[in-house]
Amino acid sequence: MATIEDVAKLAGLSRTTVSRVINDQPYVTDEKKQRILEAMDELGYVPNSSARRLRNQRTDTIAVLLPRITNPFFANLIESMEKKASHWGYQIIVCQTHDSKKKEMDYLQLLKTKQVDGIVMTSLCNDWKAVEPYLDSGPIVLCNEYMEEMSVPMVHMDHRRAAYESTIHLIDQGCQNLSYVCGGSDTYLAQERKAGFLRALEERSLPFLEEAMMDWAIHVQDGREVFQRIQQEFPYVDGVFTGSDEVAAGVVYEAVKSGVGVPDDLAVVGFDNQMLSLLMVPALTTIEQPVEKMADRTIEVLVKQLMYPTSVKARRYIYSHKLLVRDSTLKEQLIHT
Amino acid sequence: MATIEDVAKLAGLSRTTVSRVINDQPYVTDEKKQRILEAMDELGYVPNSSARRLRNQRTDTIAVLLPRITNPFFANLIESMEKKASHWGYQIIVCQTHDSKKKEMDYLQLLKTKQVDGIVMTSLCNDWKAVEPYLDSGPIVLCNEYMEEMSVPMVHMDHRRAAYESTIHLIDQGCQNLSYVCGGSDTYLAQERKAGFLRALEERSLPFLEEAMMDWAIHVQDGREVFQRIQQEFPYVDGVFTGSDEVAAGVVYEAVKSGVGVPDDLAVVGFDNQMLSLLMVPALTTIEQPVEKMADRTIEVLVKQLMYPTSVKARRYIYSHKLLVRDSTLKEQLIHT
DNA sequence: TTGTAGGCGTTATCAC
């Protein structure tokens, strides 16, 4: 492969001058510039990325950590982040943690090994104490996931409030025995949602059915199993809060198949407002997240930190959700009242 | 950040010896090895990725080009490829072309700039003539998308046959007026599907309704519009072939909403066997692709080329599909015959 | 306006 040296030789000039042309710097005669451009063209010269990175001590790359890209919520997040990042001249690399603490740590190493300039974490498996040291190697911004501690910027919704509203809605529809279904209860975000759920119950003086709580549901398949459990073990449950549209869809699918009426016998709420939630029959009541806005803000905050490393204001950007009421919770008797 | 030099100094040894330890090479006393490990630990040393890449002339990174990660088919492909690649010590970077020729070319540049060692293309917007020169800079493997030319390895299904079978199935169900719906007809893969569709028509002596063909449908929303068009402009259409489950879902959703019976008034087939196709009411007849197998093979072929650069056998790996017949095409009268 | 030279952090080669 041709190097800057080759171009210089062919153009009969020095590496410096060639470098100036590459980087659009002044102090090069138009004539020589032309000669150099021709030489570059002739040799098919392209600057070597590794050399540049080493020399410049920057990669113009951002790593985004997420559980799995097959989850449409995160896919959408990436979609928007990439758009915004490329606009600033940054590249994004997608890092799937699969909810593994080890993988999360491995990916954080990218910051230390200088493979990326900064990191966005959209989920958090490890204790923050384990992550914090990496801040020495570069900026980290939290998006979606959050926590109480305030050592980095955070961009997120108020999940506690969202869960609270969903739950109140279920109760308003006449549900008395609610099952709480989520995917892993170890994250702060999950705790927040649960807190919102519990607060709604408390406010309406309803008991928390601990036995009917399931914290291992992520996929559609899990949702189907959730329904089976409910039908067999907790037949008195008449409403389900779920942490994702996929899980809600699984519950609804299986319920309908079993002849259990949704929402009359069992009301179900999802989360994220995926396309799926609209297409289901009955359509799913769900929480809409301002994905694009959060993604944009996240990248903006991170890039600013990259550009002005001193401006590390670890502030919080909170975005608001929207409860979308659809057929999976709209009980008939109430429609006519 | 600490460098190898710092570690060497602290351990009272040379860079060379430290390097040996880093790379697990022989000829280092256990005692000195220990000293070095301690020094690395104390300094929090991590080898600089850019320097390594420059020195080794390899990045251990593969770029995967795809239209958009929000398409679950490609998300699944990435999921599997990543697993396989990390198994071989390779990292994957996801490159969304959004069907743009320019972006596709930009991403191919990653090969020239040595940001990646090899490339997987799962779609192809540009003429192959435009892509071919990049082979000088490193190996390229096609996965999913394919073509007649044989200058690179290709891993794919027989889309012509898949479309043919879908179409024959529609006809067998009694459909006489078929609408052909796809997303962009400029790729070879799209042409193959259309050829399969046409062949089925021909074989069964049915006319091709050119007016009822729509080649701009990618998303659910497009599918909804497709149905509106059919209802308003081509009410005689009684069967639809679509290029994706998303589009099929949109068609079915809108049809059901409009009181048009699926499949009796309008039969619909999708493509890809996404979760969505199972959850729809009625469930969608679709084509299952062996995503994981194709992904694994693709990475395997590419990595082998990276390891043994001479072994550039540009052979073709063809995988077989499966037509999954579900309610969106199973007409009632036929169930009872 | 142009060129010279040193170094970014690593590893391979060769000598000891």
Added chain:
DNA sequence: GTGATAACGCCTACAA
């Protein structure tokens, strides 16, 4: 077994 040294390709003081 260990260490000095020369690249890898690029950029940037500094000198001319």
